[in-house]
Amino acid sequence: MILSFLKSREAILAGAILVLVVAIASRFPAFVTPANLANVFNDTAPLIILALGQMVVILTRCIDLSVAANLALTGMVVAMLNTAMPGLPVPLILLLAVSLGALMGLLNGLLVWRLDIPPIVVTLGTMTIYRGIIFVISGGEWINAHEMSDAFKAFPREVVFGLPVLSWIAIVVVLGFVVLIGRTPLGRAFFAVGGNPHAAVYTGINVGQTQCAAYVISGALAGLTGYLWVARYAVAYVDIAGGFELEVVAACVIGGISIAGGVGSVGGALLGALFLGIVKNALPVINISPFWQLAISGSAIIIAVAFNATSSRTKGRVILKKAEHAA
Amino acid sequence: MVMLANTQGSADVHPQTGEAVSPILSLKGVSKSFPGVKALSEVSLELFPGEVTALVGENGAGKSTIVKVLTGIYQPDAGEISIAGTSVTFPTAQDAGRAGVTAIHQETVLFDDLSVAENIFIGHAPKTKFGLIDHKTMVNKAKALLDRIGARIDPAVTLRDLGIANKHLVAIARALSIDANIVIMDEPTASLSHKEIEETYELVERLKAEGKAILFISHKFDEIFRIADRYTVFRDGQMVGAGRISEVSEQELVKLMVGRSVDQVFPKRSPQLGKEVLKVVGYSHPTEFEDIGFSLRAGEILGFYGLVGAGRSEFMQALFGITKPSKGAIRIDDQVAVIRDPNQAIGHGIVYVPEDRGKQGAIKGLPIFQNVSLPSLKETSRKGFLRLAEEFKLARDYTRRLDLRAAALDQDIGELSGGNQQKVVIAKWLATKPRVIILDEPTKGIDIGSKAAVHEFMAELAAEGLAVIMVSSEIPEILGMSDRVIVMREGRIAAEYEGDELTPEHLVRAAAGITEVRS
Numbered sequence: 111m112i113l114s115f116l117k118s119r120e121a122i123l124a125g126a127i128l129v130l131v132v133a134i135a136s137r138f139p140a141f142v143t144p145a146n147l148a149n150v151f152n153d154t155a156p157l158i159i160l161a162l163g164q165m166v167v168i169l170t171r172c173i174d175l176s177v178a179a180n181l182a183l184t185g186m187v188v189a190m191l192n193t194a195m196p197g198l199p200v201p202l203i204l205l206l207a208v209s210l211g212a213l214m215g216l217l218n219g220l221l222v223w224r225l226d227i228p229p230i231v232v233t234l235g236t237m238t239i240y241r242g243i244i245f246v247i248s249g250g251e252w253i254n255a256h257e258m259s260d261a262f263k264a265f266p267r268e269v270v271f272g273l274p275v276l277s278w279i280a281i282v283v284v285l286g287f288v289v290l291i292g293r294t295p296l297g298r299a300f301f302a303v304g305g306n307p308h309a310a311v312y313t314g315i316n317v318g319q320t321q322c323a324a325y326v327i328s329g330a331l332a333g334l335t336g337y338l339w340v341a342r343y344a345v346a347y348v349d350i351a352g353g354f355e356l357e358v359v360a361a362c363v364i365g366g367i368s369i370a371g372g373v374g375s376v377g378g379a380l381l382g383a384l385f386l387g388i389v390k391n392a393l394p395v396i397n398i399s400p401f402w403q404l405a406i407s408g409s410a411i412i413i414a415v416a417f418n419a420t421s422s423r424t425k426g427r428v429i430l431k432k433a434e435h436a437a
Numbered sequence: 438m439v440m441l442a443n444t445q446g447s448a449d450v451h452p453q454t455g456e457a458v459s460p461i462l463s464l465k466g467v468s469k470s471f472p473g474v475k476a477l478s479e480v481s482l483e484l485f486p487g488e489v490t491a492l493v494g495e496n497g498a499g500k501s502t503i504v505k506v507l508t509g510i511y512q513p514d515a516g517e518i519s520i521a522g523t524s525v526t527f528p529t530a531q532d533a534g535r536a537g538v539t540a541i542h543q544e545t546v547l548f549d550d551l552s553v554a555e556n557i558f559i560g561h562a563p564k565t566k567f568g569l570i571d572h573k574t575m576v577n578k579a580k581a582l583l584d585r586i587g588a589r590i591d592p593a594v595t596l597r598d599l600g601i602a603n604k605h606l607v608a609i610a611r612a613l614s615i616d617a618n619i620v621i622m623d624e625p626t627a628s629l630s631h632k633e634i635e636e637t638y639e640l641v642e643r644l645k646a647e648g649k650a651i652l653f654i655s656h657k658f659d660e661i662f663r664i665a666d667r668y669t670v671f672r673d674g675q676m677v678g679a680g681r682i683s684e685v686s687e688q689e690l691v692k693l694m695v696g697r698s699v700d701q702v703f704p705k706r707s708p709q710l711g712k713e714v715l716k717v718v719g720y721s722h723p724t725e726f727e728d729i730g731f732s733l734r735a736g737e738i739l740g741f742y743g744l745v746g747a748g749r750s751e752f753m754q755a756l757f758g759i760t761k762p763s764k765g766a767i768r769i770d771d772q773v774a775v776i777r778d779p780n781q782a783i784g785h786g787i788v789y790v791p792e793d794r795g796k797q798g799a800i801k802g803l804p805i806f807q808n809v810s811l812p813s814l815k816e817t818s819r820k821g822f823l824r825l826a827e828e829f830k831l832a833r834d835y836t837r838r839l840d841l842r843a844a845a846l847d848q849d850i851g852e853l854s855g856g857n858q859q860k861v862v863i864a865k866w867l868a869t870k871p872r873v874i875i876l877d878e879p880t881k882g883i884d885i886g887s888k889a890a891v892h893e894f895m896a897e898l899a900a901e902g903l904a905v906i907m908v909s910s911e912i913p914e915i916l917g918m919s920d921r922v923i924v925m926r927e928g929r930i931a932a933e934y935e936g937d938e939l940t941p942e943h944l945v946r947a948a949a950g951i952t953e954v955r956s
Contacts, residue, residue: 289822292823294818295815295818295821297823298803298807301802301807304802305801305803306800309798309799312791312798313779313811313865372801372802
């Protein structure tokens with residue numbers, strides 16, 4: 111049991127993160143103070159939340175490129191609502207953000223399920239549409255800190271038990287996903303649909319419906335993150351989180367979630383996001399231009415995929431050996 | 438057609454001209470083994486220029502293996518292949534092509550999005566002096582080739598826009614473009630309409646006239662007797678007969694095909710038939726099958742026999758709710774049942790173990806126990822949450838009954854052998870406690886030991902009162918296991934046999950559409 115864990119993808123990735131942190135700490139001990147690590151985690155929280163949503167979509171052999179646009183549109187909508195009605199309580203705003211995000215996810219899901227359009231095309235389209243809508247409703251204007259109510263801005267930053275609410279939400283989402291993935295029929299269905307859609311059909315699982323559910327989850331989390339993002343940075347404009355969808359997909363891939371579907375874990379997605387978050391936060395500290403971050407995450411993706419490919423290949427050889435042995 | 442006057446006893450004389458001909462291709466003592474299976478055992482085969490040799494045999498007789506040996510895909514373990522008297526080897530498919538052997542497969546291997554001309558010349562397109570593809574010459578040559586085989590196809594159109602028959606013609610033109618002398622046609626008429634079949638026969642005649650040696654693989658006796666000059670019969674990987682088609686009768690050919698030494702032992706059963714569980718009336722589908730009706734009783738094993746493409750699997754898929762029938766009704770326990778998706782079928786106690794385990798059965802990436810519990814999650818979970826311990830228990834109970842050989846139940850199913858994967862898939866369905874179980878080719882591609890275990894288990898299921906439907910293309914299995922057999926042909930029920938009528942001859946005749954069943 112322990113041995114198989116040590117050999118798992120997650121353990122190797124965790125080891126890589128540990129080596130990275132130790133290497134940084136050897137030159138810049140300040141990086142590993144609990145306060146700074148908490149900061150890094152808080153900074154990575156949106157990526158973690160979105161990566162988990164993306165994970166279930168990728169598990170079902172789909173992809174959601176519209177997450178960042180969904181986030182930006184929801185963020186803009188709640189920011190405008192807040193400007194128009196500053197009295198709106200935060201729980202209601204949260205509910206609205208999640209629902210709006212889920213609705214956008216549902217649109218993706220229905221297009222994939224009912225019209226059978228390839229997922230990459232659907233979400234590339236809706237990504238552009240959602241960004242366009244932000245421009246239309248905002249007229250290209252920014253909504254700045256002074257236009258937002260204090261309660262609206264304060265929520266994600268409020269510190270509870272030593273951590274900001276944003277961090278706590280990420281933790282709750284992670285725990286929620288542990289239950290969803292490991293302990294519910296829907297979670298199991300994601301793996302079945304991605305692992306073998308034909309077999310899933312014979313088992314009575316509706317493949318399209320399951321994929322649609324994944325999109326709704328991904329959309330709902332994007333909506334949630336939309337509010338948190340806008341409130342944390344206290345600004346909303348057309349281009350917020352531009353290109354962030356690629357970082358989200360990267361976190362999943364680094365975390366060992368197979369783009370071919372059916373393989374992945376909550377721990378993997380979490381570690382993949384943390385890896386990118388640590389790299390992003392460490393580079394300025396060790397005086398490397400943040401532009402290197404792109405090259406580093408790109409390399410990490412390729413290394414992760416190459417690693418996964420070779421590890422599954424050796425597994426194939428073992429099977430052949432076994433078959434020869436049995437024959 | 439081919440009249441024989443003075444060729445008695447001289448196989449090397451051309452039937453029409455009376456001149457002596459020697460085989461262009463001959464195989465001697467060719468053997469090929471796979472782990473656990475001897476696919477070909479010292480077979481010989483001869484093909485003559487300007488003649489069609491029909492290769493007949495049941496599924497699993499070694500027909501496709503010999504095609505793969507001839508086209509360089511498999512290497513024989515022993516034996517000799519010679520072309521025009523010279524011994525040759527085909528280390529790769531290209532070598533076979535260069536030696537003038539080409540195969541036209543059941544499923545044409547062509548590129549849908551390329552033009553007809555590009556399909557014909559892909560890999561050996563005519564070049565300009567700059568090394569670029571000479572489009573004009575290619576189209577002209579393609580046109581000439583298509584004319585030669587009498588195909589009215591514009592070489593510039595995209596292949597996707599052609600029907601199956603025309604795609605076959607393109608495949609044939611491609612075969613001719615590499616100047617093949619030996620053409621292998623693997624069930625070329627299996628999915629064609631009547632008119633298209635006639636055109637294919639004409640084409641075969643043209644190829645004969647050009648002096649090509651043709652190996653024609655077919656299950657249809659009418660066409661074998663119509664176009665073949667010679668026959669070769671394979672059974673269980675051995676050549677059991679060959680000669681001139683005019684010197685053999687349908688009856689004798691069927692006997693050669695099925696008259697086997699029964700080396701497989703089937704479990705002894707004394708069926709206790711209960712009351713009717715399932716009744717199907719007039720099930721029809723717009724394109725795949727029509728007017729299928731039968732009844733099934735508890736404890737019964739009902740076999741479905743037929744050729745590939747007879748619509749058996751398609752009907753089973755409709756019965757299971759994967760595709761929708763256009764007409765027809767189902768009664769379960771004498772109650773009208775509506776099945777529109779697999780969930781409803783499972784709800785009514787009907788389960789389907791599909792033919793293609795890899796594609797439709799096992800879910801790789803999920804451990805064994807989760808594969809087993811997948812359709813039973815409603816029972817093993819509580820308040821919407823899964824209980825892994827319950828799933829594990831369920832999987833342990835059912836895999837133990839099937840004698841599954843696995844290191845641990847949390848092992849990935851992909852690490853198991855084919856036979857053991859099949860057991861997991863069957864365990865998965867049994868765990869739903871079904872009334873009717875449909876097994877589609879339950880022992881296809883698994884080793885003898887696992888086969889026997891699956892047969893044993895089927896007998897047990899029936900003894901426990903389950904109604905079993907078994908789709909199989911293997912005659913010994915159908916005869917050895919079934920209480921009753923329905924033979925399907927071209928989407929319809931061709932015949933139903935039980936008791937003493939269950940003979941190999943009856944099945945083969947009904948499936949092939951030979952009318953004078955009772956002689």
